[in-house]
Amino acid sequence: MTKMIVLGDSIMWGVTGFDSQHPRANPTIPAHIGTLLGWTVDNQAISGTRWADVDNKDNFLEQVAKFNFANYDVALMGYGINDFDDAPHSSPTQITYAMNKGIAKIKSDNPNIHLYIELPTPSFVYGSNDGAVNPSGYSQKQIYDTIKSEAQLLEVPAYDWRDNPLITYDNRAQTLGDGQIHPVNAVQQTMAERLANWIESHEQSTASNADNDLIDWSSLDQGQTTNSEGGSTAQTVTYTPIEVATINGPDSLNQAFNSNAALIINTICKIASEDASAVSWHAQTFATLGRELRNYIADTIATIKQVSGQTLGTTNTETSTGETVSVEAMEAPTSLMIGDVITTLNNDFKGAETALNAILATL
Known part of the structure; x- marks a missing residue:
């Protein structure tokens, strides 16, 4: 059975708010993903943690050092909201350094592990996420874009909630148990369902690519293969053209x-x-x-x-x-x-x- 480890903060741990009306999510996001995919899940999320190693908590790099990722098939990472919210605030440089170093260690443990990153959901600690800036001068957009850009560079799929928001400034009273950060139980279940579908689509794509790798390339003669009637048929490997983004302003x-x-x-x-x-x-x-x-x-x-x-x-x-x-x-x-x-x-x-x-x- 596929075994997944989850590294993340309070949302992955299951915090839904800070009063008796908002107990720990049941099931948690990782546990629900495991049920939906039929996987075994080791949830190692810790409240208050972040990507950058800037305080004395068990942040990403400390967590990565604890585990041998050869024991897992998949790793899901969900940090970032505390990098933006909490002092000492993480800088983009500190975040990218930690992501690069930590993911390199994971891959060195297990070159075949499948990695996934979940970007943070919005925080309203400093106001609307559209223009929120923390006391260190970093905007929420800047921090979240940093995580997404570094994930792209490291070729790790990243799920961005901003593409199809569940939580908005207008619905925060209904979707967040504390009105600022932590999704209520019902929203966390929906988050798990979306993440499970997204991960499953990537896993299927990876499996399809693996099947293509089973072709006996040694049988191909300069791009030609002989058909049953003695003729030859061209075999072409198609590379998808790249398309850069236009800077519009x-x-x-x-x-x-x-x-x-x-x-x-x-x-x-x-x-x-x-x-x-x-x-x-x-x-x-x-x-x-x-x-x-x-x-x-x-x-x-x-x-x-x-x-x-x-x-x-x-x-x-x-x-x-x-x-x-x-x-x-x-x-x-x-x-x-x-x-x-x-x-x-x-x-x-x-x-x-x-x-x-x-x-x-x-x-």
Whole structure:
């Protein structure tokens, strides 16, 4: 039977509120997932914990150190709300460091383990999640986007409740037992059902890919296989083209940039059969469009070009209009006008997309 370990905070533990009307969820989210999937579940969630190792609690890294993940088939991780809510507040850099280090340890214990991340549900400790900012100046959106971007870079599926919210500022009195953080029992059951369906879809996809790996590739002769009448039929492995996100304005610049950078780095490494986790780049988010973000953009583009040059060499590709594009042609914006910065970045990423898709089409 599949065995899953769950690492997380009070919501995964089952807190529904802080009075006698809101006892521990029954069943808890992990237990309900286990029942729905027919799995054995080891719920190691601890209230008050977080991704970043910034206090004296059993946070993600301390938890990871306790277990040998070779004993599990699946790991579900659900942290983040305390990184945003509680002092000392976690920075995006601290979160990405912990995620990277901890997940690397899990994979070293068990390279075949299936990993899943559940993003936090909204917190209303500092007001509406649409504009909530904690005392350290980090917005809820910034913290949650950091977790999502790092999960993408590490190639770990992440479930984002913001895509189809169960809990909103308007319904918080009905959906949260304390009106701020902890979902009531009924909402936690629905959360478990959604997560179980999402995990199951990924497990089925993984099983399908595993079946494809059973093909005897040695029987293929340069992409040809002989049919029953002595002829030959082409066998083609299709690689899905990548599609970068368009930066539509200042509000989406940081998030879209992170998403595109992770996609480009992962694609380069896939083409070169290299491990993307070995690349020394981590998604970062910034509260303002200032010098720190500008420097981060320049450093990221330099990293992308370095990774591409070291693994792929030249990626020059001619477009249908006769223009030559490549990953190595990417350049950090030099203008101080935000419109010019966005235009340059969109052109950079579109050129890299075209060049990498041309390579993928030949594989």
